[in-house]
Amino acid sequence: MTADAPLTRESFRRVHPISMPRPVTQLPDRVWTDEEWDRIRRGYRAQDMDQKWNIFAEDNVLFMHRSWTGHRVYEATFAPTTGGRRIASAVVEADRERYRSKSDAYDCLMLELIISAIILGEPAADLRSALVELAARASGKADISSGVVQHSVLGLRSGS
Numbered sequence: 001m002t003a004d005a006p007l008t009r010e011s012f013r014r015v016h017p018i019s020m021p022r023p024v025t026q027l028p029d030r031v032w033t034d035e036e037w038d039r040i041r042r043g044y045r046a047q048d049m050d051q052k053w054n055i056f057a058e059d060n061v062l063f064m065h066r067s068w069t070g071h072r073v074y075e076a077t078f079a080p081t082t083g084g085r086r087i088a089s090a091v092v093e094a095d096r097e098r099y100r101s102k103s104d105a106y107d108c109l110m111l112e113l114i115i116s117a118i119i120l121g122e123p124a125a126d127l128r129s130a131l132v133e134l135a136a137r138a139s140g141k142a143d144i145s146s147g148v149v150q151h152s153v154l155g156l157r158s159g160s
Helices: 034-042 104-119 125-139 146-153
Strands: 021-023 053-058 061-066 072-081 084-093
Touching: 034 053, 034 084, 034 104, 053 104, 061 104, 072 104, 084 104, 104 125
Parallel strands: none
Antiparallel strands: 021 084, 053 061, 061 072, 072 084
16 A cells, blocks of 8 residues: 555454444534545554544545544544535544543534644644633633643644
């Protein structure tokens, strides 16, 4: 497989479907360009334990799995729109043993952040700040560590 070949379900040792899907009612407004969509469709593979996500696409659906467990957390269906593609629908794992979703706003943010920061390698500073803000609000701690929040849910991204 070449570096540009898309990752597939078979590219990963284990991938488990969402056991209790719950629709994500708030979706990102972002439109990804055709060039970005081409990169998104190639997916992403965690290279070490500090990277939290394995991602692949089938047709217009992007599957986002936790790298350690193989549990699918998000599934996003993309649709063509003016200027590229956008997420038309998404589901999140509702089984609290597998994933602890905090809110629709959190899931909307995570969908966009995983795609932007992990797959595309964008700095996504505004999205990262919003993630820390949501985590601080949910925990009731004003002094929550930005680095800890980002690493625990997003992980690091390899340079590839």
